[in-house]
Amino acid sequence: MRKQLGGLPRSMVQLPSTTDLEGMLTEAAELASVHKNIVVKIPCTAEGIKAIKALSAKNIPTNCTLVFNVGQAVLAAKAGARYVSPFVGRLDASIRHTRHIIDCMEAGAHVVTCPLKPILGLLDHPLTEKGLAKFVEDAGKMI
Numbered sequence: 040m041r042k043q044l045g046g047l048p049r050s051m052v053q054l055p056s057t058t059d060l061e062g063m064l065t066e067a068a069e070l071a072s073v074h075k076n077i078v079v080k081i082p083c084t085a086e087g088i089k090a091i092k093a094l095s096a097k098n099i100p101t102n103c104t105l106v107f108n109v110g111q112a113v114l115a116a117k118a119g120a121r122y123v124s125p126f127v128g129r130l131d132a133s134i135r136h137t138r139h140i141i142d143c144m145e146a147g148a149h150v151v152t153c154p155l156k157p158i159l160g161l162l163d164h165p166l167t168e169k170g171l172a173k174f175v176e177d178a179g180k181m182i
Contacts, residue, residue, distance in 0.1 A: 053080045053104070063090040071099040078121060080104045083111045088118045095119025122150065137161050 057063050063086065067079040071094075078100045081087045091101045095118065102122035103115030112123045126133075134140060134153035137160040143151045 058082065058084065058086060060086045060089050060093075063087065064093055067094050067099055067101070068097075078102050080124070081120070083107075083115055088114055091115060091118040091120050095121075124150070124152065137163075 057066055063081060067081070067090065070079050071077050079094065080102045081090050081094070082105045083103050084105075087103065091103055094101050100121040101119070102124055103112075103118075103120040104124040104126075106112050106115060106123055106125045112125060115123045134143070134151055134157060137157050140151055140153060140157055140161060
């Protein structure tokens with residue numbers, strides 16, 4: 040796994056199974072030991088906030104996930120979360136369209152979690168296809 044992650048700037052890894060403080064701390068430390076670019080995703084719960092505080096003190100980067108309001112985001116930030124993942128979705132209206140990604144970027148988000156389809160959709164634009172067809176047509180005239 041270390042070799043595979045070598046060139047990545049950050050890799051977000053969800054804790055597999057625990058929700059209690061000691062379990063989260065143990066799993067987070069194990070995950071963080073895999074590579075320096077691992078960021079451990081911790082749920083925004085009372086135990087999660089405690090875990091973020093403890094992991095932050097050990098310089099283990101965290102991403103507080105399952106954040107649904109500003110108050111939760113503030114608590115996560117104050118506890119030392121390097122990233123906060125506000126959810127527009129999964130439980131209500133997740134990112135399913137390119138417009139959602141653009142809205143997040145315009146709101147100042149640095150990271151979004153979404154399926155591949157809307158990411159690839161960012162490449163689709165009718166004028167790009169039309170322009171490419173014209174380039175190919177013009178190149179054919181030169182040959």
